[in-house]
Amino acid sequence: MEIKINVFLFHSNSYAKHIIRSTRAVTKRDSRVTLWKPLTIRELKLFLSIVFNMGLIRKSSIEEYWNSTMASQASNWFKRTISRNRFQNILRFLYVSDHSKNFPRDHPGYDPASRFRPLLNFMNRQFGRFLVPEKEICVDETLVASKGHNIMRQYIPSKAGKFGIKFWMLCESATGYILQMTVYRGRNFDPVPSGELQGTQVVTSLLSSANLLNKCYHVFCDRTLRKNRPMPNVIKSADPAPNNAVYMRKGKVLCMAYRDADGKRPVRMLSTYLPAQELRSGKPKIVHVYNKNMGGVDTTDSVMKAYSGQRKNRKTWKKVLLHLYHRILHNAYILYTKNTADTPIKSRVRFIQDVVESLSDTVTINVIPARARPHDQRRNIHVGVKLLSGRKEKDCCVCSRRSQAGGRRRSRTACSFCGKGLHRCCIQFHYNCHEY
Numbered sequence: 001m002e003i004k005i006n007v008f009l010f011h012s013n014s015y016a017k018h019i020i021r022s023t024r025a026v027t028k029r030d031s032r033v034t035l036w037k038p039l040t041i042r043e044l045k046l047f048l049s050i051v052f053n054m055g056l057i058r059k060s061s062i063e064e065y066w067n068s069t070m071a072s073q074a075s076n077w078f079k080r081t082i083s084r085n086r087f088q089n090i091l092r093f094l095y096v097s098d099h100s101k102n103f104p105r106d107h108p109g110y111d112p113a114s115r116f117r118p119l120l121n122f123m124n125r126q127f128g129r130f131l132v133p134e135k136e137i138c139v140d141e142t143l144v145a146s147k148g149h150n151i152m153r154q155y156i157p158s159k160a161g162k163f164g165i166k167f168w169m170l171c172e173s174a175t176g177y178i179l180q181m182t183v184y185r186g187r188n189f190d191p192v193p194s195g196e197l198q199g200t201q202v203v204t205s206l207l208s209s210a211n212l213l214n215k216c217y218h219v220f221c222d223r224t225l226r227k228n229r230p231m232p233n234v235i236k237s238a239d240p241a242p243n244n245a246v247y248m249r250k251g252k253v254l255c256m257a258y259r260d261a262d263g264k265r266p267v268r269m270l271s272t273y274l275p276a277q278e279l280r281s282g283k284p285k286i287v288h289v290y291n292k293n294m295g296g297v298d299t300t301d302s303v304m305k306a307y308s309g310q311r312k313n314r315k316t317w318k319k320v321l322l323h324l325y326h327r328i329l330h331n332a333y334i335l336y337t338k339n340t341a342d343t344p345i346k347s348r349v350r351f352i353q354d355v356v357e358s359l360s361d362t363v364t365i366n367v368i369p370a371r372a373r374p375h376d377q378r379r380n381i382h383v384g385v386k387l388l389s390g391r392k393e394k395d396c397c398v399c400s401r402r403s404q405a406g407g408r409r410r411s412r413t414a415c416s417f418c419g420k421g422l423h424r425c426c427i428q429f430h431y432n433c434h435e436y
Contacts, residue, residue: 005041008096008119013038016093032085039090046082047090049359051322052329052352053077055309062088062311077425081360094321105151112152113183115317119324124180128210130335136173137212138220139203140297141166141184144323148316152185165320169300170206173220173293176300177334178327180210183320199224218273220294225268231255235268245284247276258284304330307352329355361387361413361424385413385422394421398429 016036023033050065057075059065066084067073082090096119103110111117145161146153154166170180182205184190192198203221207213227236238246238257245258252272259266269286277285308326313319333351340346346354388394393410397420401407415422415430422430 005044009039009041009044011097011099011118012090012093012095015095015099018099019093032089033092035085036089036093039093043082043086043090045359047087047094048325049356050078050081050087051309051325052359053356055307055326056349056352056356058309062091077360080424091318094318096321112150112185112189113317116321116324117183119321120181120183123178123324123328124209127177127179127331131172131177131179131338133172133177133179133212133217134174135216136218136220136293137170137179138173138294138296139168139170139206140222140294142169142297142301143167144320145310146313146316146319148314148319150316152183152189153316154184154186165316168202168206169297170210170212171296171300173296175334175338176296176303176330178300178331179212180206181327182206182209218293220290222294225255225270227268231268238266238268240266243282245278249276254286256284256286258287300330303348307348357423358412361385361411384416385424385427386416388412388414396421396423396426398426399423 016039020033020036054062054065057065059075063084064073065075065078067075068079078084095115097115097117102114105112113120141156143154143156143159143161143164143166145159145164147163150165152165153163155163156166166184168182168184169178171178182202192201199221203219204213207217207219225231232248232255235246235248235255235257240246240257240259242259242262242264245256248255254271254274254276255268256271256276257266257268267287269290271286274286274289279285279288304326308323310319310323313322329352332355333348336351337345391412393412394414395402396409396411397415400409400421409423411421411423413422413424414420420430
């Protein structure tokens with residue numbers, strides 16, 4: 001994984017050199033572009049910590065996170081982590097593909113998803129390594145909302161954003177864990193094979209890519225049986241009374257038409273493993289199981305929307321790229337909930353906060369002057385924090401309170417002088433260091 005990150009760093013630095021070289025004649029001397037320095041792993045982690053933290057701390061624009069003109073709007077953590085100009089430079093030149101192979105639109109090898117496809121492929125390879133999904137999985141579409149001009153842009157009226165880049169996702173129904181993602185580039189770039197329906201092609205390709213095809217999984221899909229599709233006339237023309245169903249079976253395939261209530265249209269469903277059985281409430285079992293297991297993608301979307309911090313971007317592919325990083329973070333939280341021994345389990349907000357802390361504390365942080373006391377001149381020394389070896393953690397000597405329920409706060413950094421656990425943000429309150 002570290003090798004792949006180094007490849008992404010190489011592409012970002014190569015792209016920055018290419019842009020600076022090609023625009024050197026028109027770039028102003030005092031432009032922030034001229035201040036570009038090669039991106040390092042340390043800075044990439046700090047950059048991602050800021051991107052994730054922006055999803056928790058909402059402000060009207062990126063510049064506002066570094067606003068120091070008004071004390072009420074100050075966010076000192078962002079200023080201490082990376083300067084505003086450096087963050088915006090990284091955001092501008094962030095790249096994960098070889099820019100020399102991104103052909104123009106009129107080239108026969110043009111791929112509109114080439115600028116983020118290496119990260120997407122990397123995600124798909126990694127997601128399947130860490131989780132064996134439960135028996136119920138689902139396939140559905142999601143939309144990265146964007147109104148920017150892009151040949152891949154789709155219109156889906158049922159989605160909140162309506163316009164954007166469409167992805168097909170294979171998820172575990174119970175948790176929403178993403179097993180595979182594939183981007184839909186439009187009918188010109190992703191035509192449906194002759195004799196197949198798009199839904200069939202999408203489901204089989206996702207299952208094959210995830211190595212789950214023909215493994216006895218229960219796959220739930222949406223809109224597979226519309227009224228204009230081939231089906232028995234009994235089901236096609238069925239008009240059952242409210243809370244009633246009509247069934248037909250041929251071999252393993254069960255076909256059903258069901259009306260939920262008066263004034264609603266009948267729904268038609270197919271199943272290859274559920275019986276023609278009704279629950280005590282009168283609802284068919286096939287409807288109950290579908291409602292229970294089909295919401296994995298929608299649940300993931302609703303959870304991500306709360307903490308994604310997505311902003312407008314002139315480059316649609318850059319917005320998709322940042323969205324993919326948030327997808328990685330979401331999967332990481334699901335893996336944490338499945339494997340942790342923590343009691344109680346951290347909330348999603350707390351998990352993101354810990355990830356932000358971890359990414360921003362991955363290196364020894366620049367020393368910050370401690371608050372001095374008038375009667376002791378030795379307090380003018382500079383106190384800093386250092387990273388603990390391995391994955392060790394210590395209780396923060398400032399903010400951790402074991403005596404209070406849920407008050408324990410662990411840190412992967414320690415005071416560089418006394419060795420006590422200490423968060424970066426707690427340095428200014430660390431008065432009990434023996435070096436004082």
